[in-house]
Amino acid sequence: MSYENAVEIRDLTKNYDGFTLDKISFNVAKGSVMGFIGQNGAGKTTTIRSLLNIIPVDSGEIHILGMDHIKEEKAIKERIAVVFDELPFQDIFTAANMAKIFKGIYPRWNGETFESYLDRFQLPRRKKIGQFSKGMKMKLQIACALSHDAELLIMDEATTGLDPVVRSEILDIFLEYLENEEHSILMSSHITSDLEKIADSVTFIDRGKLLVSGYKDDILESHGVAKCSRRDFMEIEPADYVSARLNDFGAEVMVSDRAAISRKYPGMVIDNTTLEEIMVFYVNKGKKEWRI
Amino acid sequence: MNKMKALLWREYMLGRKKILFSLIAFAMTTVLGWLALISIKHGNLETALKNVDGEFPGMTKVLDELLYYAAMYVPAFMSIMMTDENGAVSSDLKSGWKLFGRTLPVTAAESLGAKYILKVISIAAVFLVNMGNFAVVSLLADKEITAFHVNALLLLINISLLSGLVKDAVLYRAKTEKETFFAEIASIAVFVILCIPYFRRLNRNVSGIAANDNLQSLFKMMGVMADDMKRIFPFMLPAMLVLMAGGYFLHLMIVRRAEK
Numbered sequence: 001m002s003y004e005n006a007v008e009i010r011d012l013t014k015n016y017d018g019f020t021l022d023k024i025s026f027n028v029a030k031g032s033v034m035g036f037i038g039q040n041g042a043g044k045t046t047t048i049r050s051l052l053n054i055i056p057v058d059s060g061e062i063h064i065l066g067m068d069h070i071k072e073e074k075a076i077k078e079r080i081a082v083v084f085d086e087l088p089f090q091d092i093f094t095a096a097n098m099a100k101i102f103k104g105i106y107p108r109w110n111g112e113t114f115e116s117y118l119d120r121f122q123l124p125r126r127k128k129i130g131q132f133s134k135g136m137k138m139k140l141q142i143a144c145a146l147s148h149d150a151e152l153l154i155m156d157e158a159t160t161g162l163d164p165v166v167r168s169e170i171l172d173i174f175l176e177y178l179e180n181e182e183h184s185i186l187m188s189s190h191i192t193s194d195l196e197k198i199a200d201s202v203t204f205i206d207r208g209k210l211l212v213s214g215y216k217d218d219i220l221e222s223h224g225v226a227k228c229s230r231r232d233f234m235e236i237e238p239a240d241y242v243s244a245r246l247n248d249f250g251a252e253v254m255v256s257d258r259a260a261i262s263r264k265y266p267g268m269v270i271d272n273t274t275l276e277e278i279m280v281f282y283v284n285k286g287k288k289e290w291r292i
Numbered sequence: 293m294n295k296m297k298a299l300l301w302r303e304y305m306l307g308r309k310k311i312l313f314s315l316i317a318f319a320m321t322t323v324l325g326w327l328a329l330i331s332i333k334h335g336n337l338e339t340a341l342k343n344v345d346g347e348f349p350g351m352t353k354v355l356d357e358l359l360y361y362a363a364m365y366v367p368a369f370m371s372i373m374m375t376d377e378n379g380a381v382s383s384d385l386k387s388g389w390k391l392f393g394r395t396l397p398v399t400a401a402e403s404l405g406a407k408y409i410l411k412v413i414s415i416a417a418v419f420l421v422n423m424g425n426f427a428v429v430s431l432l433a434d435k436e437i438t439a440f441h442v443n444a445l446l447l448l449i450n451i452s453l454l455s456g457l458v459k460d461a462v463l464y465r466a467k468t469e470k471e472t473f474f475a476e477i478a479s480i481a482v483f484v485i486l487c488i489p490y491f492r493r494l495n496r497n498v499s500g501i502a503a504n505d506n507l508q509s510l511f512k513m514m515g516v517m518a519d520d521m522k523r524i525f526p527f528m529l530p531a532m533l534v535l536m537a538g539g540y541f542l543h544l545m546i547v548r549r550a551e552k
Contacts, residue, residue, distance in 0.1 A: 052394065052395055053394075054391065054394045054395070074397050074399075075397075077395060077396060077397040078397040080395075081395075082392070082395035084388065084391070084392065086388055087388075088387055088388035088389050088391065088392035089387065089389065089392075090306060090383055090387045090389065091387070092305065092306070092309075093305065097305060100298065100301065101298050101299075101301065101302050102298075103294075103298065104294040104295050104296075104297055104298020104299070104301075105295055105298055105299075105396055105397065105398060106396075106397070154395075
């Protein structure tokens with residue numbers, strides 16, 4: 001089945017007591033990496049569990065690899081891989097044991113690929129998983145995820161808690177995985193530096209609401225932080241900025257359309273920004289002005 | 293087929309330690325039972341307990357009978373421990389496999405089905421090894437295996453299945469999946485509640501016997517219990533099937549509800 005988007009989510013809504021995932025819509029284009037960003041409790045995990053049909057949605061449409069996420073759940077799950085922040089395998093198993101289990105579960109399991117990942121990650125085959133370090137556990141989970149020719153890799157905070165060396169090694173593996181144009185990644189994280197390295201597009205979510213979604217480069221190019229005095233800040237119209245961080249010396253103002261703001265406020269210096277700063281300013285959008 | 297084989301193998305690996313522990317306990321109690329039976333027939337127990345007339349005095353008269361049953365049913369009780377699948381369910385929850393399993397091309401029914409297939413295999417193995425033990429014990433005690441012995445073994449297995457079912461019912465009612473101390477207590481409480489009126493009735497049956505004749509009271513009680521057991525024996529196999537199916541569907545309901 002041919003498809004343009006590895007993931008298509010339209011108006012996804014899920015109500016919990018005290019939390020609502022509110023009409024979330026975004027796409028993950030085939031062959032790309034989508035960074036799904038938000039602070040803890042923003043709704044990232046709820047969104048991922050909804051698209052995996054782990055939790056039922058209240059309304060909305062989800063298509064994965066061009067298939068309906070409920071009607072063709074089994075076919076989808078044969079062709080995707082999911083990596084969680086914690087290794088979900090019991091401590092008594094070994095890497096060799098897991099290969100035996102997954103060989104039976106996944107029709108497209110490739111033992112040679114798995115072996116090559118074990119060699120590359122220097123993971124022992126017969127050592128019990130309970131004796132693995134956190135980094136080794138994550139590498140094993142990734143080796144399992146990438147050994148059945150999954151077309152879509154979904155990661156829920158997979159790099160959280162790993163040291164920078166392991167994170168960098170894992171990100172390199174993902175880049176290799178993406179060399180096949182049929183492969184796509186949806187990666188939820190609050191570590192924006194990882195996503196800045198590998199994501200093609202990003203979706204920001206906060207308190208169940210979608211804040212911004214689009215190509216990473218476009219978002220980074222259109223957004224910027226203007227550093228100005230309090231007096232200059234008072235002249236900026238509230239509709240022209242996302243939010244402003246005030247300090248004793250002046251204000252840092254996040255704008256979402258640098259070109260338009262530069263035209264409107266000539267002489268204003270607007271610096272480049274990062275995904276992390278964008279997240280912080282969007283999260284404080286409701287307050288408009290906030291102090292540090 | 294490959295999928296079910298893989299799931300079954302996984303369940304076996306998870307339950308391997310419990311099965312081994314149960315088999316060791318079974319083997320130890322079996323050997324102890326055999327030794328005790330040999331000893332009371334031809335060894336030190338016989339020499340120590342028999343009086344000068346070559347007879348077993350007082351309560352020791354029934355000792356060989358008690359040892360005969362103990363040599364059959366204590367090992368049976370030990371081996372039945374291996375049939376409990378709740379440990380594997382808890383382990384899946386604790387490790388995160390239960391959540392991860394939802395990302396695999398495996399349904400909840402398949403996953404739970406593997407646990408129950410292993411349970412059926414375990415019950416069959418328990419039945420066979422105990423029948424083997426019954427044969428040896430009967431040989432040592434110069435007795436014959438009767439339908440009573442087989443049905444009593446099935447009754448023990450059914451009690452274990454009922455205990456699991458009560459635990460599951462408590463978990464279902466408590467809207468949780470995690471095996472709790474409360475569920476354990478509840479399953480014991482159900483048996484206590486069921487047993488109290490029964491033992492009251494037994495007590496009434498022996499009330500006419502002189503208070504100091506313990507042996508006669510014991511024989512009378514055992515006789516009544518044996519009669520009662522005979523009455524329920526025809527239902528043992530159907531009850532086992534109902535309890536197994538009930539356990540599976542209740543478990544499936546718990547899993548599916550948790551998924552919502």
